[in-house]
Amino acid sequence: MPLELRPGWCLSDEAVDQAISLGDWIVADTGRPALTNDGDDWKPGDSITMSRSVELKSDPLDVRRQLDLAAGQMLGIAARWSCRATSTAGVHSGGPIPVPLADNVNLVLDVPADIAGSIEIETCLVVRWTVDDRPSDACPDGALAWSDGWTKPISERTILLEGAEARIPVRTVSFEQRFDEPSSSLWAIDLDTSIEPDDLLANVVTVLLNRDVMIRDFRDADGEPDPAQLPPSALAGISVDLVRVLTSALAEELDGDEDWTELADGTVGQMLVLRLTEAFGSVSTALADHERDQPSFSRHLWNRFAPDSWRTQK
Amino acid sequence: MTRFAPGTHFPRASGSSTWLPLIDVHGSAPDSLADNPIDLRRAEFHPAGDRHVSQEELLAWRSDLKDWAHDRGYPSALNTERRSAWDVDLGTKLLDDTAGLPEAMHPDVWCWIATHLLPHFVAYRWDWPALKEGAPPTGRSEWARFGPDLRNGLRLAMHRILTYGPDLAARASEQEFQSIQNRPAFGLNQRVARVVMQTLVDAYDDSNSNYGKNGGTRALDNNDVCIELRVINSLRPLCFASDDSVIEIVKQVVERLPDLRTTEGRASKA
Numbered sequence: 001m002p003l004e005l006r007p008g009w010c011l012s013d014e015a016v017d018q019a020i021s022l023g024d025w026i027v028a029d030t031g032r033p034a035l036t037n038d039g040d041d042w043k044p045g046d047s048i049t050m051s052r053s054v055e056l057k058s059d060p061l062d063v064r065r066q067l068d069l070a071a072g073q074m075l076g077i078a079a080r081w082s083c084r085a086t087s088t089a090g091v092h093s094g095g096p097i098p099v100p101l102a103d104n105v106n107l108v109l110d111v112p113a114d115i116a117g118s119i120e121i122e123t124c125l126v127v128r129w130t131v132d133d134r135p136s137d138a139c140p141d142g143a144l145a146w147s148d149g150w151t152k153p154i155s156e157r158t159i160l161l162e163g164a165e166a167r168i169p170v171r172t173v174s175f176e177q178r179f180d181e182p183s184s185s186l187w188a189i190d191l192d193t194s195i196e197p198d199d200l201l202a203n204v205v206t207v208l209l210n211r212d213v214m215i216r217d218f219r220d221a222d223g224e225p226d227p228a229q230l231p232p233s234a235l236a237g238i239s240v241d242l243v244r245v246l247t248s249a250l251a252e253e254l255d256g257d258e259d260w261t262e263l264a265d266g267t268v269g270q271m272l273v274l275r276l277t278e279a280f281g282s283v284s285t286a287l288a289d290h291e292r293d294q295p296s297f298s299r300h301l302w303n304r305f306a307p308d309s310w311r312t313q314k
Numbered sequence: 315m316t317r318f319a320p321g322t323h324f325p326r327a328s329g330s331s332t333w334l335p336l337i338d339v340h341g342s343a344p345d346s347l348a349d350n351p352i353d354l355r356r357a358e359f360h361p362a363g364d365r366h367v368s369q370e371e372l373l374a375w376r377s378d379l380k381d382w383a384h385d386r387g388y389p390s391a392l393n394t395e396r397r398s399a400w401d402v403d404l405g406t407k408l409l410d411d412t413a414g415l416p417e418a419m420h421p422d423v424w425c426w427i428a429t430h431l432l433p434h435f436v437a438y439r440w441d442w443p444a445l446k447e448g449a450p451p452t453g454r455s456e457w458a459r460f461g462p463d464l465r466n467g468l469r470l471a472m473h474r475i476l477t478y479g480p481d482l483a484a485r486a487s488e489q490e491f492q493s494i495q496n497r498p499a500f501g502l503n504q505r506v507a508r509v510v511m512q513t514l515v516d517a518y519d520d521s522n523s524n525y526g527k528n529g530g531t532r533a534l535d536n537n538d539v540c541i542e543l544r545v546i547n548s549l550r551p552l553c554f555a556s557d558d559s560v561i562e563i564v565k566q567v568v569e570r571l572p573d574l575r576t577t578e579g580r581a582s583k584a
Contacts, residue, residue, distance in 0.1 A: 113416070
């Protein structure tokens with residue numbers, strides 16, 4: 001049983017749950033729950049606005065009774081965010097003073113762009129006094145009465161902003177504008193021509209998605225390209241294409257004596273050797289296949305990257 | 315105003331061994347590193363960064379910063395007064411040069427800059443980490459002035475300007491900065507940190523205040539005040555209090571300093 005060290009004025013989760021209903025934190029731009037964000041939902045320089053609904057489960061007088069508030073005492077609801085990576089923090093819009101809990105409200109966090117990594121959010125109930133002559137044993141004005149941080153682990157209050165480093169950049173561009181001819185191709189691999197094994201993959205390789213096709217087939221509610229809608233078969237095709245293109249570009253160097261598994265994480269060489277070994281058993285087998293029998297080479301790559309199902313949901 | 319095009323992304327250094335490239339140059343005179351080679355092909359960039367800063371842009375920036383630093387007495391030795399002025403000037407300059415960039419506050423970006431582009435500025439202000447058994451130390455903590463967290467020498471200078479403004483930053487002592495910075499529970503909120511700091515430096519200048527006087531020192535009193543504020547903050551979050559309320563709370567703690575010196579002193583000895 002956990003040791004209870006909180007002052008007597010603090011409220012339990014059960015008491016708060018009986019009195020008010022808290023909605024999920026919803027990101028304004030996407031309409032999706034903020035806590036489902038992954039490293040692809042944010043990029044540096046983006047601010048985030050999110051809100052959560054706060055609804056009283058009964059009329060305000062009943063809520064006061066349920067929460068055992070004294071005369072002259074009221075509760076305010078407030079939220080705070082913090083970003084340890086950039087050493088910044090802030091509170092809800094309209095803050096710092098908590099929003100009076102007298103009616104249904106929408107709690108809003110406007111998190112500025114000076115953030116990175118992840119942000120933690122916390123919702124709190126804070127005591128306010130409307131009278132000066134409060135009881136001598138009463139809690140002070142501004143005392144914390146409840147926080148979801150007391151029982152919710154930090155992982156359930158953390159919004160992920162950035163995922164792993166060294167991902168391959170994906171850009172959506174019109175192939176008609178970029179390559180000067182109409183194209184129904186969904187993707188193309190863009191490679192730095194002077195690529196070397198110890199280059200970081202993220203710096204020299206880009207996956208281009210054709211905006212013209214994306215708008216036609218994979219658009220979101222606003223009509224904008226939405227890569228999240230790409231089916232697994234397309235993602236597998238991109239992976240196969242990427243390994244095939246890189247193998248062609250680096251075949252001569254791959255044939256040498258150097259052990260590319262020793263290269264740093266995220267480098268072209270390390271990724272390529274790992275993928276070829278997965279698909280062919282060894283780099284030498286992969287190279288032999290690549291030189292002798294391109295269809296066999298491609299088939300082996302498809303064996304490795306094929307999706308669990310080719311069926312496309314309609 | 316930033317000297318870089320809007321949307322420019324900078325290289326990043328992350329992981330547990332970002333300090334490795336510095337081992338070879340440990341102990342060098344800062345100015346000898348002013349032309350250290352940089353390699354952007356092997357630097358990480360955020361995948362969504364459309365525009366990467368170029369090598370030429372970074373080298374031109376470093377060259378301008380070198381001229382700027384020489385105008386401020388670099389690389390002659392710093393005394394306490396010059397160190398404070400250098401911190402304020404450097405923080406203001408770096409903020410101006412990178413303002414508005416998408417990663418202007420990103421810890422991994424400043425780790426790369428401190429390690430690869432401007433290690434001479436960090437070594438000049440904070441010196442190299444002490445040798446261990448005659449050799450440069452290994453480990454993130456020892457190289458923290460070049461690392462990603464707020465101990466990074468460049469981030470620290472900027473953070474203080476951003477949080478307190480140049481005037482207040484120039485009036486505060488190193489211990490006061492660190493004391494608030496080391497209490498993230500209330501110190502991360504820049505409004506709260508600024509109000510607390512403003513109240514304390516005003517108290518130091520006030521002959522009627524207990525702060526730093528009447529048997530106390532500025533550094534130890536600040537530590538005692540910040541310990542007490544952390545306790546108060548846990549029950550009464552300062553981030554949800556108005557500026558006036560925060561000022562009132564800090565003043566009440568300062569009034570109680572004679573008692574706190576005794577109790578906090580006892581607590582730390584225990």
